[in-house]
Amino acid sequence: MSRNVSINRWNIASRVLAALVGGYAVAYAVTAFLAVYLPLARPDRVVFSSLASFAVWTAVAIYVFAARSATRLWLPIIGVTAVLCLAAFLSGDWRVRP
């Protein structure tokens, strides 16, 4: 019984952390990625990608609590964040094009 409670506690803590920190990380990565790759002028890329970030964060928070496993849900969060951030920050001069 007490083992179940502590598992449950870790389960909740993992999801809360994933919603707050993971959600922000994914939103950050998506924003950075779109700010580079949207086919728009630079000011518009920046504004529209930033405005979309809150929808991404909300979606991740919902996903995190809907996911079946409290540990495996971290895989897509870390994966998406890493891939999109690398694609955004390693795009050379392409990211600062006007």
Add this chain to the structure above:
Amino acid sequence: MKLRQSMAGLHTWGGLLPSWLLFVIIFAGTVACFDKELTRWMRPALHDGVVSSLGADDVRGWLQQNVSEELHAFWMHGPTEREPYWRLGWEVDATKTIHNVAFDPRSAQAEPMAETVGGEFFFKLHYNLHAGDIGMYIVGLAGMFMLVALVSGVIIHRRIFKDFFTLRPKANGQRAWLDAHNLFGVVGFPFHLVLAYTGVAIFVASYMPAAAQVSYSGNVMQYFGEVMGSFEREEVGQPPPAPVSLDALIVESQRQWGGGEAGWVSVHHPDDASAVVDVRRRDRSRIGSPQDTLSYDAGTGELLNRQDASTGYRAYLWLAGLHMAQFGGTLVRLLYLLMGLAGCAMLVGGLQVWLAKREQRGDASVVWVRALNASVFAGLPLASLALLWGNRLIPAGFAERAVAEGWVFAGAWLLVALWSVLRRQQGRRLLREQLLLGAVLALGLPIINALTSDGHLIASLGRGDWVLASVDLFLMVAGLVCAASAWRLNTTPAAAAARGRAARIQEA
């Protein structure tokens, strides 16, 4: 766990934990719909509805005579229908402190009115809780919680259409509160979703700096300049020539726009030869006016730049405009006010569902949650009324008068919180007494207004000044509603208990 079950947990806890904070934000935002009308009420000098005849140069003249420090910038706004007086603000270069002054519209010379926090107090409470940048981030996080609670609320709500037409006030406590929570939640849902999203979007540049970091390599000045299409000029470290007339620049701007009104007029580093005057256009016919700022050399009056905002920035302004409700006049603001009140009712209803569920289980710790409820849900409105009392009773010449008003608000709130904690075991009696206090405070305000100014209800109604009269009238209605609720609460405990028993027997 099924999707709906996990979403129910998320909705319950993700909604419960920030709900007191969200109540403060939504209540303050609701009051702020009519912040300018409240400011008029709070400044007796504005009660006769005289429109200022000063010009921009008179206002700058006052600044040059009364402020000797070197300024980073100063800015001013002329009289409008809702604010018939000149406002001036400036930032001191060395200390980065910001000062604000409003000028008496009845005076032919620039003469400051008595200090007050004004209706802007609630606007500021709404967006940063009077806690600077930290408060702004806390409000943003609360906004994200609200978005998540709204989305998860829709997912768990199987019968969203049917529940819209369901209200069972005679059902047992939990069911009735759930109906109320659903009713206000569903009616207000589109509004609350849009306002939560546009609310967090306003400070997007602070909350989500990713795009600027990657696309502008973190160069914030370049980012703002390019996105807004605004104009900046480096200081050259030489004394300025004699400045041109600001009033002439306003007239010139109106000519450039082909008519239209000027809004904010700002002067950047006025004590340097590189000083720039910005004249921003005020266009109330649109949700998000593109601002169309014209920048002039402060010494020669030469037009330096015509703002050409990017499409993205126009979209941002539209979202921000949708949130700030400065379009469409009184009717739109009234709708926002009603929807804001629905938001407050949704929060209170949701919390009552949570409480009723736990009370049935005989959970002893719920009294503390009830005490917190009373401290916030009753405390904030009572403190707001106390603020208006402070505004009327603190003498006009009092030093740091606006700060004193703020302390009246904070002190009153602390007292109500203390009262709620001490009386936590007698929730019903506490609620009745708080309602009675609310009635006394609200009904007393039109009277104290009549005693301390010429803008009393009879005078304002006689002039047909509905804007000023409506503040007094609203306070009277609020006071009467409080009194009626207190009276009802006094007469019905036995009846309510009997009804509750009957309902439970029926269900069983």
